[in-house]
Amino acid sequence: QKEVEQNSGPLSVPEGAIASLNCTYSDRGSQSFFWYRQYSGKSPELIMFIYSNGDKEDGRFTAQLNKASQYVSLLIRDSQPSDSATYLCAVTAPRPVGSSYKLIFGSGTRLLVRP
């Protein structure tokens, strides 16, 4: 089982729709959770991070965390063609003790927003 799992996609949504991107992680001890956007051939860009159960909103983006289910998601409202990219989920490594500086990345979900 991969430590951080994401559906590779592509996830295709029409312009203006809500895109829902999902991520599961294997270690209950993970503390912080991050979403990065990566355009093809470019570097990952931090969109949001979350560390408490519940929702965190920033503009059109909402991160949702459910630690009991080991599940984190990213909602993108009013999706635009410019949102078409690969979205990487990352979690802090809980082990060994003191490893929280390490991020474990999923392989990413490719999002396509159709005009």
Add this chain to the structure above:
Amino acid sequence: DADVTQTPRNRITKTGKRIMLECSQTKGHDRMYWYRQDPGLGLQLIYYSFDVKDINKGEISDGYSVSRQAQAKFSLSLESAIPNQTALYFCATSSSGSYNEQFFGPGTRLTVL
């Protein structure tokens, strides 16, 4: 703007050559990282450093070495490049006073022939 820069941005080299990739940052962060990314795969940690005197191996350090010349500079060397080291290489930084959100440089596309 505070930033993370990498040089070179693209490099083509031959098997057996030594090559150095450089990373500089003006964010004032103390922690620096080197990752590689292969097509369709996630990011893999090569080395990381918490300060100038602290260097640690990541998941895939074999065939690589690093040097932290100053708080703002962290370089990655491939001692004897091989074709399966062809990849995108990213430098990242974070602050020890944060939740470890990491900020990435623009990347170096390395091709080993």
